[in-house]
Amino acid sequence: MSLPAATRETTGAQKLFDLAHDATNQCVQCGYCLPACPTYESMGREAASPRGRINLVKMAAEGKIDVLQDLAKPIDLCLGCRACEVACPVGVPYGHILEAAKEVIADAESVQPSAGRGSKLKQMVLSHLFPYPRRLRALGNLVWVYQKLGLDKLVRKTGLIRLLPQPMAAFEKVLPRLESPAKRTRRGTVIPAKGVKKASVAFFAGCVMDAMMHRTNRLSIELLSLVGCEVIIPAGQNCCGALHAHQGLADEARELAKANIEAFEQTGADFYVNNAGGCGAILREYDHLLAGEGEWAERADRFAAKSRDITEILVQYGPLPFQQEWEGVITYQDSCHLRNVQGVVTPPRQLLQSIPGATFVELEGSDSCCASGGIYNLLHFEHSMKILDAKMEKVKDTNAATIVTTNPGCLLQMKLGVERQEPAGEMRALHIVEVLAEACGIE
Amino acid sequence: MQPHVLDEIRKIIPEERILLDLSDRYSYSYDASFGQYLPDVVIEPNDAQEISRLVKLANQYRIPVYPRGAATSLSGGPLPVEGGMVLDMSRLNKKLFIDRENLLAIVSPGVKTAEIHKKAEEVGLFYPPDPSSSHVSTIGGNLMENSSGPKGLKYGTTKEYVIGLEVVTPTGDIIRTGGKTVKNVTGYDLTRLIVGSEGTLGIITEAILRLIPKPQARKTLLATFNRLEDSGHAITRILSSGILPAAMELMDNACIRSVENYSPCGLPIDAEALIIVEVDGHPKAVEEEIAKCADLCREQGAVSVRVARNEAERQEIWKARKMVSPAITQMGPTKISEDATVPRSQIPAMMKRLKEIRDKYQLNLVVFGHAGDGNLHPNIITDKRNIQEMKRVEDAVSEIFEAAVSLGGTLSGEHGIGTMKAPYMEMELGEIGLLMMKKIKQAWDPNNILNPGKIFPKPGQTKVVLTE
Numbered sequence: 001m002s003l004p005a006a007t008r009e010t011t012g013a014q015k016l017f018d019l020a021h022d023a024t025n026q027c028v029q030c031g032y033c034l035p036a037c038p039t040y041e042s043m044g045r046e047a048a049s050p051r052g053r054i055n056l057v058k059m060a061a062e063g064k065i066d067v068l069q070d071l072a073k074p075i076d077l078c079l080g081c082r083a084c085e086v087a088c089p090v091g092v093p094y095g096h097i098l099e100a101a102k103e104v105i106a107d108a109e110s111v112q113p114s115a116g117r118g119s120k121l122k123q124m125v126l127s128h129l130f131p132y133p134r135r136l137r138a139l140g141n142l143v144w145v146y147q148k149l150g151l152d153k154l155v156r157k158t159g160l161i162r163l164l165p166q167p168m169a170a171f172e173k174v175l176p177r178l179e180s181p182a183k184r185t186r187r188g189t190v191i192p193a194k195g196v197k198k199a200s201v202a203f204f205a206g207c208v209m210d211a212m213m214h215r216t217n218r219l220s221i222e223l224l225s226l227v228g229c230e231v232i233i234p235a236g237q238n239c240c241g242a243l244h245a246h247q248g249l250a251d252e253a254r255e256l257a258k259a260n261i262e263a264f265e266q267t268g269a270d271f272y273v274n275n276a277g278g279c280g281a282i283l284r285e286y287d288h289l290l291a292g293e294g295e296w297a298e299r300a301d302r303f304a305a306k307s308r309d310i311t312e313i314l315v316q317y318g319p320l321p322f323q324q325e326w327e328g329v330i331t332y333q334d335s336c337h338l339r340n341v342q343g344v345v346t347p348p349r350q351l352l353q354s355i356p357g358a359t360f361v362e363l364e365g366s367d368s369c370c371a372s373g374g375i376y377n378l379l380h381f382e383h384s385m386k387i388l389d390a391k392m393e394k395v396k397d398t399n400a401a402t403i404v405t406t407n408p409g410c411l412l413q414m415k416l417g418v419e420r421q422e423p424a425g426e427m428r429a430l431h432i433v434e435v436l437a438e439a440c441g442i443e
Numbered sequence: 444m445q446p447h448v449l450d451e452i453r454k455i456i457p458e459e460r461i462l463l464d465l466s467d468r469y470s471y472s473y474d475a476s477f478g479q480y481l482p483d484v485v486i487e488p489n490d491a492q493e494i495s496r497l498v499k500l501a502n503q504y505r506i507p508v509y510p511r512g513a514a515t516s517l518s519g520g521p522l523p524v525e526g527g528m529v530l531d532m533s534r535l536n537k538k539l540f541i542d543r544e545n546l547l548a549i550v551s552p553g554v555k556t557a558e559i560h561k562k563a564e565e566v567g568l569f570y571p572p573d574p575s576s577s578h579v580s581t582i583g584g585n586l587m588e589n590s591s592g593p594k595g596l597k598y599g600t601t602k603e604y605v606i607g608l609e610v611v612t613p614t615g616d617i618i619r620t621g622g623k624t625v626k627n628v629t630g631y632d633l634t635r636l637i638v639g640s641e642g643t644l645g646i647i648t649e650a651i652l653r654l655i656p657k658p659q660a661r662k663t664l665l666a667t668f669n670r671l672e673d674s675g676h677a678i679t680r681i682l683s684s685g686i687l688p689a690a691m692e693l694m695d696n697a698c699i700r701s702v703e704n705y706s707p708c709g710l711p712i713d714a715e716a717l718i719i720v721e722v723d724g725h726p727k728a729v730e731e732e733i734a735k736c737a738d739l740c741r742e743q744g745a746v747s748v749r750v751a752r753n754e755a756e757r758q759e760i761w762k763a764r765k766m767v768s769p770a771i772t773q774m775g776p777t778k779i780s781e782d783a784t785v786p787r788s789q790i791p792a793m794m795k796r797l798k799e800i801r802d803k804y805q806l807n808l809v810v811f812g813h814a815g816d817g818n819l820h821p822n823i824i825t826d827k828r829n830i831q832e833m834k835r836v837e838d839a840v841s842e843i844f845e846a847a848v849s850l851g852g853t854l855s856g857e858h859g860i861g862t863m864k865a866p867y868m869e870m871e872l873g874e875i876g877l878l879m880m881k882k883i884k885q886a887w888d889p890n891n892i893l894n895p896g897k898i899f900p901k902p903g904q905t906k907v908v909l910t911e
Contacts, residue, residue: 031580
């Protein structure tokens with residue numbers, strides 16, 4: 001099908017048609033995705049459902065609606081959790097449709113900046129911060145200094161915090177206590193396996209993880225080494241590109257992917273391990289991202305096949321040498337991209353259940369998104385908080401003292417959820433690696 | 444829509460529940476069947492009063508009104524074929540009350556059917572109708588279409604479980620039909636008239652449903668046959684042996700092959716048919732019954748019979764059936780799903796006719812369905828962009844209906860008539876039979892504003908049109 005030239009030029013409909021129309025055609029509109037969609041549950045409108053969004057992408061690709069005027073908002077309100085893909089009985093590749101739509105919307109916005117949705121902050125962060133590990137680490141260091149000097153308490157006490165926009169202020173409160181940058185693991189190092197070496201793994205440090213949660217990275221490496229993995233930290237690794245791809249900056253995402261493939265190939269490791277569900281998902285989908293790019297496509301295939309979440313490796317080469325009895329109930333909130341994209345459901349649960357003394361209680365709706373959604377909670381604070389508060393009610397029912405996740409975004413969101421509870425809860429929100437390390441007596 | 448009409452709507456419904464954006468209107472333009480129709484406005488009413496006022500307004504200005512549940516309809520029930528206003532009923536989901544003493548459920552129309560299943564089962568009760576979309580579909584939609592699923596064989600369809608309704612009539616009045624008693628012969632049975640009326644005679648705003656005690660146990664078997672007729676005979680033998688299974692499903696060779704190809708379940712791909720039989724009831728009774736069903740299958744020449752020993756094995760058996768839909772859609776992006784139903788003794792004859800139709804029109808036609816009650820699902824997998832093939836599909840669909848009716852069956856067992864089967868109504872009902880139905884519609888809805896364009900064929904229309 002071809003569209004009238006004028007429509008094609010101004011709206012990107014033709015590009016959307018080429019990228020996603022066939023995929024949208026696979027949808028039989030049965031609606032089985034509706035109950036799986038967190039935004040449909042909370043907003044109750046078809047345009048906020050996967051079936052609705054797929055249809056709108058199709059309409060935009062056919063030139064029946066406008067990419068910016070009609071499609072941008074419903075797409076923007078999608079969390080990208082991809083629970084609908086698991087629910088879909090016919091295997092519609094929703095994630096790919098979503099990314100195609102985001103790419104075309106981003107294209108259109110760059111031509112028509114006035115039509116943008118107040119996205120200067122987003123653009124700045126995505127284009128000038130995430131692709132540069134050094135800048136991110138520098139920011140992380142600043143936050144450490146900020147906390148170390150007690151400025152955070154001062155800002156809160158003096159009311160200066162009210163000057164921040166609400167979402168920013170909310171997250172300032174739940175930022176983790178950063179470890180001294182001196183403890184950050186250096187790129188290019190190799191950490192030997194404890195005891196007999198069972199495998200060689202290359203560790204993906206991630207950008208946010210490395211800058212803001214490098215303690216979790218350090219603990220991850222120690223755990224991997226404990227179960228007999230030699231851990232290589234490839235120099236030259238970069239941001240995974242997930243946030244870029246999710247925001248429609250596909251070209252940037254592809255460049256980052258290539259840099260990572262290059263860096264990891266050089267290690268000759270058996271597996272490429274990461275500890276962030278969101279990063280892991282795109283690492284495993286580099287094959288899709290670079291499909292049709294000749295030699296890169298093959299290299300991406302191999303890269304994707306070697307990518308693993310840390311919980312898979314710890315189960316494969318475990319058991320972990322636990323040192324301490326755990327007290328209290330633990331519950332677990334799935335990282336959507338770990339569960340729905342990578343299909344990793346049992347390993348994290350298995351690890352938590354294996355901790356001596358721990359009582360693991362399954363959280364009702366743990367497979368449903370917490371509405372962190374990358375930076376969704378910053379861009380759509382109110383929608384996000386509505387979903388989060390409903391989630392925290394379910395968490396309360398488990399009587400858990402600890403809520404565990406496997407992705408930095410989800411973790412921050414859970415911390416915020418705990419903070420928002422009335423009265424402010426005693427509950428701890430932790431990355432699974434922190435829990436396992438604590439039970440193994442690692443500081 | 445004219446601005447002054449919109450102003451009047453705004454007096455009834457607050458702005459935030461009136462959807463006019465193109466993206467919203469396109470989002471209510473489809474269901475799980477065929478075709479797309481853009482409504483002028485989508486409204487999210489909260490209660491019967493609002494609906495009543497909207498319907499009165501619609502009568503005044505002759506605006507078509509299309510109530511919509513979760514739009515899982517396979518017959519076009521909620522499609523706004525003449526534009527106008529779509530009423531999204533999903534906000535009317537507040538009431539789900541289980542009356543244990545009277546074995547009743549009192550529900551709002553927007554409640555999901557699966558929630559009724561869950562609530563009833565929590566107290567040892569049972570709401571049997573089980574359309575496969577019940578985790579998505581609303582009870583309101585189920586009532587309007589008189590839906591059912593595999594359990595229809597033993598427990599009947601939705602209409603068997605409805606004893607009372609609150610309805611907004613096509614002229615905007617609010618009436619109650621039936622009540623809380625199982626026995627009720629006061630006047631015409633308007634409850635049964637409304638149930639299955641596909642939204643053409645009223646908008647249900649509350650329903651009183653009958654519940655039954657939950658069966659204590661169930662047993663399931665899967666049997667495969669090298670000859671389709673043998674499976675047909677096995678079905679009739681079981682049903683005439685004094686056993687009434689809770690479900691009896693059939694899959695033909697094309698289904699078996701596509702399931703094995705899509706997600707291997709260990710099914711024999713050369714088998715012409717397989718059947719799944721499930722019995723429920725007292726634990727001792729089901730043991731005996733399933734053993735007897737297995738024997739009867741073997742006697743009729745089954746090549747294999749597998750009885751599930753535990754819940755995991757039972758799930759494994761049902762997986763084969765559940766995989767049918769995803770598996771067959773791998774053959775093409777467009778699925779025309781029919782539900783022509785024949786008396787159960789005619790299943791082998793109907794299967795034969797369907798095979799002939801498949802060969803004649805060279806189509807991907809697969810057959811599965813609820814064999815125990817003669818409710819087959821011939822599905823044609825095609826691509827609506829292939830105009831030539833779609834023309835053949837149109838002819839094939841017509842012949843499927845002719846075959847069903849000539850064997851003493853009906854156009855639709857559980858999906859409803861909607862837009863897809865309207866052209867064939869006279870074939871089954873005859874001119875006067877159809878006229879009597881039209882008279883009911885005219886009496887209830889003099890201005891023809893409620894779900895117009897459904898059930899009744901347009902003048903001169905005798906065949907479904909699937910090409911744009």
